[in-house]
Amino acid sequence: MKKSEALFGLVRIPLDVLAVLAALLLSFRLRQENIDLLPFVQLLEPARSLPDLPFYVSRFVVPGIVLFLGIAASLGLYVLRATRSAWTEMGRVSLATLLWVVVINAWFFFVLKQLFFSRALLLHAAFFVILFTGAMRASLILLQRAFLRTGVGRMLVVSLGSHPLAENARDTLACDIHYHYLGHLPSMEALRRIVYQQPIDLVVQTDPNPRSEGTVALIDFCRSHHVGYAFLPPVLADVPHLLVVERLGLLPLIRFRPTPLDGWGRVLKRLFDILISAFLLLFLSPFLLLIAAVILLTGGRPILYVSTRVGEQGRRLIRIIKFRSMVRNADVLKEQLLAHNHRHDGPLFKMKDDPRVTRVGRFLRRWTLDELPQLWNVLIGQVSLVGPRPHLQQEVDRYTLEHRRVFAVKPGMTGLAQVSGRSSLTFDEEVRLDLQYIEEWSPLLDLWILWRTVFTVLSRKGAD
Numbered sequence: 269m270k271k272s273e274a275l276f277g278l279v280r281i282p283l284d285v286l287a288v289l290a291a292l293l294l295s296f297r298l299r300q301e302n303i304d305l306l307p308f309v310q311l312l313e314p315a316r317s318l319p320d321l322p323f324y325v326s327r328f329v330v331p332g333i334v335l336f337l338g339i340a341a342s343l344g345l346y347v348l349r350a351t352r353s354a355w356t357e358m359g360r361v362s363l364a365t366l367l368w369v370v371v372i373n374a375w376f377f378f379v380l381k382q383l384f385f386s387r388a389l390l391l392h393a394a395f396f397v398i399l400f401t402g403a404m405r406a407s408l409i410l411l412q413r414a415f416l417r418t419g420v421g422r423m424l425v426v427s428l429g430s431h432p433l434a435e436n437a438r439d440t441l442a443c444d445i446h447y448h449y450l451g452h453l454p455s456m457e458a459l460r461r462i463v464y465q466q467p468i469d470l471v472v473q474t475d476p477n478p479r480s481e482g483t484v485a486l487i488d489f490c491r492s493h494h495v496g497y498a499f500l501p502p503v504l505a506d507v508p509h510l511l512v513v514e515r516l517g518l519l520p521l522i523r524f525r526p527t528p529l530d531g532w533g534r535v536l537k538r539l540f541d542i543l544i545s546a547f548l549l550l551f552l553s554p555f556l557l558l559i560a561a562v563i564l565l566t567g568g569r570p571i572l573y574v575s576t577r578v579g580e581q582g583r584r585l586i587r588i589i590k591f592r593s594m595v596r597n598a599d600v601l602k603e604q605l606l607a608h609n610h611r612h613d614g615p616l617f618k619m620k621d622d623p624r625v626t627r628v629g630r631f632l633r634r635w636t637l638d639e640l641p642q643l644w645n646v647l648i649g650q651v652s653l654v655g656p657r658p659h660l661q662q663e664v665d666r667y668t669l670e671h672r673r674v675f676a677v678k679p680g681m682t683g684l685a686q687v688s689g690r691s692s693l694t695f696d697e698e699v700r701l702d703l704q705y706i707e708e709w710s711p712l713l714d715l716w717i718l719w720r721t722v723f724t725v726l727s728r729k730g731a732d
Contacts, residue, residue, distance in 0.1 A: 270469070272421035276412045277348035281337065283404045284345075288336050291396030292329045296321070299389040317385055324385070335371060336397070340364045354406040358398075361405065365397045416445045426462065428453045428486065429474030436508075437472070437500060456485060463493055470496040507707055526676035529709040536711065541653050545646040556640060559591055559632070566628050567592070572641060577658035579650060582675035586650040588658055591638040593629025636725045642681050654714045655680025656702035674702045677709070684713075687720040 299318060319327070340346065343360050369390060376384045384390050415421050425447050427433040433441075433452055441449035450468075453459050462468060471490055476499040477483050490497035501511060501522060510528070514521045529537060549556075560571045572589050579586040625633065632638040645651045651658060658679035664672075685693060685701040693701070705713065 270421045270423065272412075272415060274348045276408060276421075277346065280346055280405065280408065283408065284337060284340060284401055285333055287400035287404050288333045288397055289329065291400050292332060292393050294396055295389050295392035296324055298392055299386050318389070319385060328385075332368075332372070332393075336364065336368050339367050339371070354409045357405045357409060358402045361402045362398055365394050365401075368397070369394050413445060419448070422446060422448045423469040424448050424450060424466065425470045425472060426450045426453050426459065426468055427472045427474055428456075428459055429476075431474045433472065433474055434500060456482070456489065459486075459489070463495065468495050470498060473497070473499040476502060510707060526673070527706045527709055529677055529706070533709070533711075537652065537714070538649070540711075540714070541646050541649075544653060545643045549643050549647065552640065552643075559637060559640075562628055563592060567595075567626055570596075576661065577679065578661055578664045578675070579658070580675060580678045582664065582672055585661065586645070586658070586679075588645055588651070589641045591629075591632055591641060593626060593632050593638045594624040595626060639681060646681065650678075652678040652680045653682065654705075654717050655683055656705070657683060657685060657698070670703075671699055674699060674706065676706050682717060682721040684717055687717055687724045 296318075318324075340361075343364050345357075345360050345364065372390065373384060376382055412421065423446060425441055426449075427438075429452075432438075438449065441447045450462070452474075453462065459468075459471065471486070473483065473486060487497055489495075501508070507524075510525055512523045512525055514523050563571050570592055573592040573594070575588045575590065576585050577588050578584075629638065642651060646653055655678050656674040683702060684705040685698040688701055689697070705717075
């Protein structure tokens with residue numbers, strides 16, 4: 269750790285003390301004078317329950333400062349090695365202040381059995397704590413970056429190994445102002461020479477092997493010369509955001525998770541699916557009954573077509589329901605039409621101007637109305653509103669190992685591939701987009717895909 273880094277970390281503590289002290293004293297003074305924060309607007313009534321200043325300082329200001337420091341420390345606001353941006357710092361300060369207000373109210377209400385001196389005073393105090401603390405920390409970050417640009421506090425980094433440093437890691441070291449990358453070294457001899465010339469802070473090994481004598485010698489050299497040692501994960505380095513650092517007892521463990529859609533993300537996605545699918549089924553029920561009546565009158569029974577598809581994890585078969593858009597014996601006729609398949613790049617069967625599609629079915633497919641009954645599949649949890657396209661078992665039997673990665677999440681009514689070209693995409697392009705969705709999932713991405721789905725359907729681009 270650099271001395272300047274430790275200094276900038278430690279100075280945050282007295283600055284926070286001054287910021288919280290100033291915020292609490294200023295808010296007290298404003299409440300005494302009945303001054304509101306809104307300019308030219310007087311909403312506050314005269315304060316009747318304010319204590320005198322010595323009592324306020326001894327019973328609230330001092331404990332309040334200690335409480336804020338404790339909460340801020342628990343949120344990692346005093347780590348000595350920090351590379352967070354000013355915006356991230358402001359977010360942590362705001363969260364610490366919110367928790368501070370909650371703890372104060374809980375203490376007064378549940379322990380002291382009374383309300384706080386003044387709700388307006390506490391509101392003003394929270395506002396000024398965020399303002400003063402955030403301003404001081406932002407100024408400190410800007411000052412630290414000014415020092416880093418002159419070279420003060422930058423970590424000197426080299427990489428070593430038979431393989432070159434990964435491109436994304438090299439770009440990060442070259443662009444991040446906290447580091448100064450000196451280049452890749454081919455051997456231990458080169459490392460020894462450069463360490464004796466200047467104090468190296470970190471060595472990144474690109475080919476770690478715990479059974480290798482070279483790795484053991486490198487670690488021993490770094491430990492004896494007080495040089496930081498690190499290594500990049502030898503596998504799955506192309507998806508670092510999917511690697512999670514955990515502990516197996518006292519041992520550090522790097523675990524791979526196939527998708528960020530895990531934990532609370534999966535819960536929130538399921539709740540969203542239930543709410544939206546239930547609402548749409550109720551809202552569209554008259555329209556769905558009308559479509560069903562048209563199919564019954566023009567083509568007879570059955571109204572719905574049930575297709576068996578492969579579900580999540582690739583182990584369970586699910587029954588997807590659609591409005592019937594083809595003739596009754598469509599599955600039998602498919603075997604006779606395989607020679608007309610215009611998708612020769614993968615296992616999917618697609619045919620332009622498919623003769624099995626009825627006149628009503630052509631209209632339904634053009635506007636994607638035939639898939640509306642799948643909202644029931646969403647409601648009962650077999651598919652999601654957004655996800656990879658569900659495929660048939662005979663198609664899945666021809667999947668490669670890479671293709672089978674799409675089973676990490678539930679299939680969906682719509683997905684990134686559907687809003688990026690639909691049937692105009694090659695199979696490999698479709699899989700690539702599905703994998704991109706799986707690896708980069710977020711609630712905002714789901715909302716964006718649903719929004720784009722509306723315009724994709726209206727444009728009819730890529731629809732068969």
